[in-house]
Amino acid sequence: MSAQNGTGLRSYKLKVWRQPRGAAGGKLVDYEVSGIDPGMSFLEMVDQLNESLLKRGEEPVAIESDCREGICGTCGVVIDGMAHGPIPNITTCSLRMRSFPNGATITVEPFRAKAFPIIKDLIVDRSAMDRIQRRGGYVSVNAGSAPEANATPIARDVQESAMDSAACIQCGACVAACPNAAAHLFVGARVRQFALLPQGHPERNERVLAMVEQMDAEGFGDCSNHGECEAACPKSISIENIATMRREYMRAAVGKR
Amino acid sequence: MSTPRFQLRSSIGKKLLNGLTGVLLLLFIVAHLAGNLTIFVGKDALNAYAATTHSLGPLLIVIELGLAAVFLVHAGSAISVWRDNQAARDTRYMVSKSKGAASKQTVASRTMIITGLVLLAFLILHLWQFRFGPTTPAYQTTLPGHAGEVWNLHLIVVETFKNPIWTALYVVVMILLGFHLRHGFWSAFQSIGALNPKLRPIAFSAGVVFAIVIAVGFLLLPIFVYLAPDPNAGVLGLVKP
Numbered sequence: 001m002s003a004q005n006g007t008g009l010r011s012y013k014l015k016v017w018r019q020p021r022g023a024a025g026g027k028l029v030d031y032e033v034s035g036i037d038p039g040m041s042f043l044e045m046v047d048q049l050n051e052s053l054l055k056r057g058e059e060p061v062a063i064e065s066d067c068r069e070g071i072c073g074t075c076g077v078v079i080d081g082m083a084h085g086p087i088p089n090i091t092t093c094s095l096r097m098r099s100f101p102n103g104a105t106i107t108v109e110p111f112r113a114k115a116f117p118i119i120k121d122l123i124v125d126r127s128a129m130d131r132i133q134r135r136g137g138y139v140s141v142n143a144g145s146a147p148e149a150n151a152t153p154i155a156r157d158v159q160e161s162a163m164d165s166a167a168c169i170q171c172g173a174c175v176a177a178c179p180n181a182a183a184h185l186f187v188g189a190r191v192r193q194f195a196l197l198p199q200g201h202p203e204r205n206e207r208v209l210a211m212v213e214q215m216d217a218e219g220f221g222d223c224s225n226h227g228e229c230e231a232a233c234p235k236s237i238s239i240e241n242i243a244t245m246r247r248e249y250m251r252a253a254v255g256k257r
Numbered sequence: 258m259s260t261p262r263f264q265l266r267s268s269i270g271k272k273l274l275n276g277l278t279g280v281l282l283l284l285f286i287v288a289h290l291a292g293n294l295t296i297f298v299g300k301d302a303l304n305a306y307a308a309t310t311h312s313l314g315p316l317l318i319v320i321e322l323g324l325a326a327v328f329l330v331h332a333g334s335a336i337s338v339w340r341d342n343q344a345a346r347d348t349r350y351m352v353s354k355s356k357g358a359a360s361k362q363t364v365a366s367r368t369m370i371i372t373g374l375v376l377l378a379f380l381i382l383h384l385w386q387f388r389f390g391p392t393t394p395a396y397q398t399t400l401p402g403h404a405g406e407v408w409n410l411h412l413i414v415v416e417t418f419k420n421p422i423w424t425a426l427y428v429v430v431m432i433l434l435g436f437h438l439r440h441g442f443w444s445a446f447q448s449i450g451a452l453n454p455k456l457r458p459i460a461f462s463a464g465v466v467f468a469i470v471i472a473v474g475f476l477l478l479p480i481f482v483y484l485a486p487d488p489n490a491g492v493l494g495l496v497k498p
Contacts, residue, residue: 015351017351081354082355086356088356088357088359109350109351109352112346112348112349113346114345115345179367180345180346181345181346184268212261212267216267219344219345220345221268221344222271222341222342222345224342224369225448226360231355231357231360236359239361239447242447243451243453244450246449246450249263249270250273252263
């Protein structure tokens with residue numbers, strides 16, 4: 001069995017973006033890791049790198065993570081030029097080292113966007129997304145207690161479709177992958193999630209206007225329909241959400257607020 | 258925080274403008290190609306087409322001004338979007354790769370601003386050569402079934418495309434137009450929210466067909482005029498001296 005396909009331990013050459021806290025720029029620094037089990041996650045590989053850096057008395061690589069099971073949206077780096085790495089529809093923490101042939105050179109960079117300033121190394125400040133969320137990514141009217149099940153019928157496919165949009169974990173991969181650093185997929189998913197359901201309707205027009213206004217103010221780019229966001233999204237959120245946001249925006253132009 | 262409003266200069270507003278004008282330009286380009294095809298019938302067919310267009314009088318001026326406005330809004334919104342996007346990523350990736358699968362990213366989608374600016378420069382040249390071409394007595398001719406003389410647009414076309422440099426330039430620009438339309442066709446409809454999950458893959462694929470049909474349709478004309486021994490006779494002029 002060849003080293004590439006085997007289950008034996010692997011070695012990699014890493015090129016990791018290092019940028020000290022508060023610095024205006026950074027650079028790719030070369031590292032080597034060995035003794036990597038193919039079943040290890042990408043983050044565990046970085047943990048191992050950091051252990052060896054600490055032993056050598058060097059500064060470990062700053063990288064963000066929390067749940068490590070693809071739910072929280074905290075982790076996320078650009079690996080070999082792709083947000084969350086080469087495997088579609090997963091987060092960085094769910095990426096396994098078996099996806100990289102033994103001896104491969106792996107480049108690791110932070111998510112890059114003007115609206116995501118780099119804090120340190122691979123960690124970026126994504127609070128711009130929180131500020132957009134705060135402008136309307138919720139229902140503030142009193143929707144009451146659970147209604148009688150058949151009082152407001154919602155078709156099964158509409159429920160599922162709203163859930164598909166609500167699956168967004170706000171990881172920022174759409175922004176990172178977009179050639180324009182646009183946040184349209186994230187905002188589109190938030191807008192669509194509420195536009196499909198009756199609870200979202202009272203604030204429907206104001207929501208899309210406010211969230212788009214905040215998105216533009218944060219310095220995200222404009223969508224050119226490259227569709228790269230959908231390819232990078234760990235939750236497979238479709239650019240249909242962006243089309244819906246545009247329809248909602250037009251609707252809000254004529255609707256009452 | 259002030260009450261948010263619908264704004265055409267928002268990121269969404271600019272794409273609504275760009276998409277709407279894009280759809281109108283798709284219609285225009287089909288009409289333009291249909292008019293061009295008369296040259297394959299012959300000299301009189303093209304001149305009759307030109308004479309009919311000119312007979313619209315003031316209405317033609319209104320249409321032309323409207324068209325100019327559509328072009329300007331399309332180019333203006335696109336340049337504005339491009340500038341926003343340049344600013345939105347101040348540090349480039351050292352390594353960048355498409356993730357494929359669901360991605361709609363193509364060479365065409367990444368070069369829209371370049372092909373667009375080339376087309377804008379071409380448009381000015383093209384209007385200067387043909388729309389505002391010479392109208393001296395040497396460029397007047399008769400038309401069967403038409404009293405008096407009409408503008409000999411056909412002569413200008415033949416004089417232009419007997420020159421291999423103009424023919425080559427037009428062919429190259431029409432290939433770039435094809436690239437612009439490959440992304441522009443489906444993207445225009447997506448930008449105005451006209452696509453749903455069923456229509457999107459159809460529009461995306463149809464963009465390839467539309468781009469090839471339009472580009473080839475347009476670039477056949479200069480090649481035909483350049484090669485035909487007697488372009489006055491239309492396609493028959495290719496074989497008859």
